[in-house]
Amino acid sequence: MTETFRVDYDARGRPPCDMFIGRSDEIGRLEKALLPAESGNEKTRIFVIHGLGGMGKSQLAAKYADMFQKRYSAVFWVDGSTKEKYQQQVAELAFRITGAERCEYQLDSLFEHVIAWFRKHANDNWLLIVDNVDRDSGEESSRAYDLYQLLPLTSHGSILITTRDFRLTKKFQSSNVLHLKELNWEDSMELLLKRSEWQGPVQGTVLTVNCF
Numbered sequence: 001m002t003e004t005f006r007v008d009y010d011a012r013g014r015p016p017c018d019m020f021i022g023r024s025d026e027i028g029r030l031e032k033a034l035l036p037a038e039s040g041n042e043k044t045r046i047f048v049i050h051g052l053g054g055m056g057k058s059q060l061a062a063k064y065a066d067m068f069q070k071r072y073s074a075v076f077w078v079d080g081s082t083k084e085k086y087q088q089q090v091a092e093l094a095f096r097i098t099g100a101e102r103c104e105y106q107l108d109s110l111f112e113h114v115i116a117w118f119r120k121h122a123n124d125n126w127l128l129i130v131d132n133v134d135r136d137s138g139e140e141s142s143r144a145y146d147l148y149q150l151l152p153l154t155s156h157g158s159i160l161i162t163t164r165d166f167r168l169t170k171k172f173q174s175s176n177v178l179h180l181k182e183l184n185w186e187d188s189m190e191l192l193l194k195r196s197e198w199q200g201p202v203q204g205t206v207l208t209v210n211c212f
């Protein structure tokens with residue numbers, strides 16, 4: 001991986017995931033789909049986490065970013081909830097990439113500049129996370145747009161998308177889509193105890209009481 005394209009990891013912009021619990025199988029799937037192959041990619045790796053609101057899609061993406069950021073030369077998190085937010089946040093990556101001061105800028109040209117940066121042949125080890133892409137272009141909504149047309153698809157790099165929209169998943173191979181379900185019962189209990197800062201009996205005792 002070339003140092004020229006290294007950008008320091010910055011957890012700002014993505015949701016905190018300090019309380020993250022479970023999901024080891026799902027993280028394994030992300031790892032398999034998105035970590036750069038030893039021999040290099042032939043095309044941009046894409047993986048989609050799909051599921052109902054509140055299911056934990058963004059949490060899973062944030063945890064993956066945290067766990068594996070050292071394996072990438074750059075990890076970026078952008079809000080995909082509207083076309084405008086996506087384009088603006090991608091354009092603003094120019095400041096992180098170049099370290100330049102913020103200034104007045106033409107959004108369109110900065111956006112193109114950043115997309116061209118992703119596509120540079122030697123820049124082959126980045127991860128772009130596009131969170132909350134909840135309105136695909138098929139839907140009649142002012143928030144709907146075709147994200148696919150705006151992605152830096154090329155011969156390399158990895159993209160992780162989170163969405164509530166089932167139709168968006170149809171644009172990708174099923175092996176590259178994870179339909180996220182609820183946390184299993186044990187992990188849900190652990191989360192509940194952690195959240196409530198439970199200081200009482202150990203988990204096993206609580207589980208026994210709950211069985212009656």
Ligand SMILES: Nc1ncnc2c1ncn2[C@@H]1O[C@H](COP(=O)(O)OP(=O)(O)OP(=O)(O)O)[C@@H](O)[C@H]1O
Binds near residue numbers: 053056163
């Ligand atoms: N694995 C997890 N460990 C701990 N907390 C979790 C986990 N998954 C989800 N949560 C909790 O559930 C909340 C909702 O999760 P998250 O924001 O990831 O959902 P989402 O699927 O992205 O929802 P939306 O579609 O609204 O964006 C989080 O703020 C967090 O408190």
Ligand SMILES: [Mg+2]
Binds near residue numbers: 131132
């Ligand atoms: Mg989310």
